[in-house]
Amino acid sequence: MSRVVRVCRAGRVGLVGAAGAGTGAVVLVSPSPTAAAVGGGAVLALVGGCLRSSRRLLTLAATLLFGCVLTAAVLGVPTPLVLVATVLAVLAYDLAENALALRRQVPDAATTRVELVHATATTTLAGGVAGVAYALSSLAPSGLPGVAFLGLLAGAVVLVLGLRA
Amino acid sequence: MTAGAPDERTLATRRWHGVAALAVVTTAVGVVTARPGLLLVSVVGVAVAAYASTASAPATTLALTRTVDTERPSDGETVTVTVTVENTGEAAVSDLRLVDGVPSGLAVVEGTAQFTTALRPGAIARFEYDVRAARGDHRFDPATAVVRDAGGARERRVRLVAPTRLRCVPRLGPLAPPALRALTTRHSGPRRTPTPGAGTEFVTVREYRRGDPPSRIDWRRRARTGDLATVEFAEPRALRVLVLVDARPVAYAAPGDDEVGTPDASTGHSDTAVDRSVAAAGRLFAGLLDAGHTAGLAALSPRSFWLAPGGGAGHRARGRRELALHPAFDATPPDADVDERRAVDRLVARLANDTQVVVLSPLVDESVLGAIRRLDAAGHRVSVLSPDVTGTATPGEQAARLERVGRIRSLRGRGVPVLDWRSGTSLDRALAGRRWL
Numbered sequence: 001m002s003r004v005v006r007v008c009r010a011g012r013v014g015l016v017g018a019a020g021a022g023t024g025a026v027v028l029v030s031p032s033p034t035a036a037a038v039g040g041g042a043v044l045a046l047v048g049g050c051l052r053s054s055r056r057l058l059t060l061a062a063t064l065l066f067g068c069v070l071t072a073a074v075l076g077v078p079t080p081l082v083l084v085a086t087v088l089a090v091l092a093y094d095l096a097e098n099a100l101a102l103r104r105q106v107p108d109a110a111t112t113r114v115e116l117v118h119a120t121a122t123t124t125l126a127g128g129v130a131g132v133a134y135a136l137s138s139l140a141p142s143g144l145p146g147v148a149f150l151g152l153l154a155g156a157v158v159l160v161l162g163l164r165a
Numbered sequence: 166m167t168a169g170a171p172d173e174r175t176l177a178t179r180r181w182h183g184v185a186a187l188a189v190v191t192t193a194v195g196v197v198t199a200r201p202g203l204l205l206v207s208v209v210g211v212a213v214a215a216y217a218s219t220a221s222a223p224a225t226t227l228a229l230t231r232t233v234d235t236e237r238p239s240d241g242e243t244v245t246v247t248v249t250v251e252n253t254g255e256a257a258v259s260d261l262r263l264v265d266g267v268p269s270g271l272a273v274v275e276g277t278a279q280f281t282t283a284l285r286p287g288a289i290a291r292f293e294y295d296v297r298a299a300r301g302d303h304r305f306d307p308a309t310a311v312v313r314d315a316g317g318a319r320e321r322r323v324r325l326v327a328p329t330r331l332r333c334v335p336r337l338g339p340l341a342p343p344a345l346r347a348l349t350t351r352h353s354g355p356r357r358t359p360t361p362g363a364g365t366e367f368v369t370v371r372e373y374r375r376g377d378p379p380s381r382i383d384w385r386r387r388a389r390t391g392d393l394a395t396v397e398f399a400e401p402r403a404l405r406v407l408v409l410v411d412a413r414p415v416a417y418a419a420p421g422d423d424e425v426g427t428p429d430a431s432t433g434h435s436d437t438a439v440d441r442s443v444a445a446a447g448r449l450f451a452g453l454l455d456a457g458h459t460a461g462l463a464a465l466s467p468r469s470f471w472l473a474p475g476g477g478a479g480h481r482a483r484g485r486r487e488l489a490l491h492p493a494f495d496a497t498p499p500d501a502d503v504d505e506r507r508a509v510d511r512l513v514a515r516l517a518n519d520t521q522v523v524v525l526s527p528l529v530d531e532s533v534l535g536a537i538r539r540l541d542a543a544g545h546r547v548s549v550l551s552p553d554v555t556g557t558a559t560p561g562e563q564a565a566r567l568e569r570v571g572r573i574r575s576l577r578g579r580g581v582p583v584l585d586w587r588s589g590t591s592l593d594r595a596l597a598g599r600r601w602l
Contacts, residue, residue, distance in 0.1 A: 059183065070190075083205055105311055113282055114261070
C-alpha cells in the first residue's frame with residue numbers, strides 16, 4: 001500500500017531553536033576542547049533527533065549536552081559561561097522535546113505561537129534561576145558559595161517533596 | 166453548536182524527570198570536586214525539576230463552537246467548518262492543542278482540523294478547514310483538546326462536545342438499466358416480452374377465435390381472402406427487480422488495500438466496493454423506476470436493510486434517502502459479520518417469485534458466491550454487477566485477482582450474467598456497449 005509522504009508543519013520553530021541553543025551552549029564551553037568535543041556530539045545527536053523525530057536521539061543529545069556542561073565546569077571554564085551554557089542546554093532539550101510532542105499530537109497544525117510562548121516561559125524560568133543563583137553566589141565573600149549551596153539544598157527538598165506528591 | 170460538559174483526564178508528561186536526575190548527578194560531582202560552578206549548574210537543574218514537580222494542572226475552561234456553512238450539502242460539495250474556541254476561565258491557557266472530531270466518512274480537503282494556540286482569559290480563537298461532503302449522515306465527534314502548563318510538566322486532555330451534523334443525500338442520476346433478464350411480472354410495463362398480448366408492437370397473426378376483440382381482427386385480410394384472423398401484439402410487462410448491495414465488512418475493500426478482503430479500518434476511503442456499489446444501486450434503482458419497472462433495495466449486511474419493490478415518487482425518494490443515510494450503507498464497515506445463508510433465506514422468503522435480483526458485490530470471497538447461488542436456486546433470475554477492487558501490485562493482490570476471475574467464471578458457467586466493473590472506470594463507461602446477459 002502506497003503511503004502519502006507528508007511534510008510536518010508542527011514543531012519547526014522549536015527544532016530550529018533547539019539546534020541554535022545547543023550550538024550556542026557548545027560555543028560557550030569551547031574554551032575547554034574536551035567539553036566542546038562532547039558538545040559537538042550532542043549537537044549532532046540533537047540535529048539527528050530533530051530530523052528523524054526520534055526521542056531516543058533527543059535523550060542522548062540532552063545527556064551529552066549536560067555532560068559537556070559538567071566537563072566544562074570541572075575543567076575550569078569560567079562560571080558565567082557554564083551557567084549560560086546550562087540554560088541553553090535546558091532550552092535546547094525543552095524546545096526539541098516540545099516540538100516532537102507537537103509533531104506527535106498535531107502534526108499538521110501551525111504551532112509557532114505556542115512554541116514561542118513555551119520558549120519564553122522556559123527561558124524566563126531557567127534564565128531567572130541562573131541569574132539569581134549567580135547573583136547569590138557573587139555575594140559570598142570567598143570560597144564555597146554558602147548562600148547558593150543553601151539555595152540548592154532548599155531546591156532539592158522542594159524537588160523531593162514534589163516527587164513524593 | 167456549543168460545547169457541552171467536557172470529559173477530562175490529567176497526566177504528568179514526565180519530560181523533566183531526566184533533568185532532575187542529571188541535576189542530582191551534577192550536585193554529587195560538585196560536592197566531590199568542590200567546584201562552585203557545578204553547584205550553580207545543579208541549582209538550575211533542580212529549580213527546573215522542582216517547578217515541574219510542583220506545577221499544577223492547567224485550566225481547561227474552554228468552550229467550543231462548531232459551525233458548517235451548510236448542513237445539507239450535495240455529494241462532493243466542499244463544506245467549510247469553522248471552529249471557535251474560547252477560554253471562559255480566569256487563568257490563561259498557555260498551550261492548547263486541539264484536534265477536531267471530523268467524522269470518518271468525510272475527508273479534509275483544505276486546511277487542517279488540528280489547531281494550536283495560547284489563550285488569555287476571555288480570549289477567542291477561530292480556525293477553519295474544508296471537508297468534501299460524501300453520502301451519509303455524518304455526526305462530528307467531540308474535539309480533543311490537550312492543554313499543557315507553561316513548562317509542559319502536566320497536561321490535561323478534554324473532549325469538547327459540540328454536536329454538529331452533516332447530512333448528504335446524493336441525487337440519483339438515473340441509469341438506463343442494461344438488458345435485464347427476461348423474467349417479468351403480470352403487470353404491464355415497458356419490458357417487451359415474447360408473450361403475445363395486448364401491446365402495440367406487432368408480433369404475429371393467428372386464426373380468429375371466438376371472443377377476440379373486433380379491433381384486433383385483420384380486416385384487410387378478411388377483405389382479401391374472406392378469412393378471419395386476429396393480430397397479436399407484444400404485451401409490455403413490468404420487471405420487478407431487487408437491487409441487493411453486498412455491504413458485509415469484507416466488501417469494504419478498496420483498490421490498493423494490502424489484502425483484498427481486509428477493510429481499511431480508518432475508512433475515509435471514498436472508493437470502497439461498498440461505496441461504488443451503493444452509488445450504482447442508486448442509479449439502477451432510479452433508472453428502473455423511471456423506466457416504469459418496480460424496484461426494491463436490500464443490503465447483505467449485519468445492519469440489514471430491506472425496501473420492498475415498489476414504484477412511484479415517494480418510493481424513489483425513500484430509496485434515495487435510505488441509500489444515503491441507512492447504517493447498512495454506511496461508509497464505515499460494520500463490526501459484526503453476517504450469516505449469508507440465513508440472510509439469503511430471509512430475503513427469499515420476502516421476495517415474490519417473479520422478482521429478479523441484481524447483486525452488487527466485489528466478489529472478494531466465496532461466501533457471497535454461495536449466497537448468489539442460493540438466490541439463483543430459489544428461482545430468482547440473478548445478475549451481478551461487480552466493482553473490481555483487486556490489484557496487481559503484490560503477489561497477494563494478484564492471487565486475489567485470480568480468485569475473483571475464477572468466481573466470475575463460475576457464476577457465468579452457472580448462467581448468472583456478471584458485469585465486471587473495473588476500478589477507475591465510470592459506471593456509464595463500464596456498461597457502454599457491454600452485454601449483461
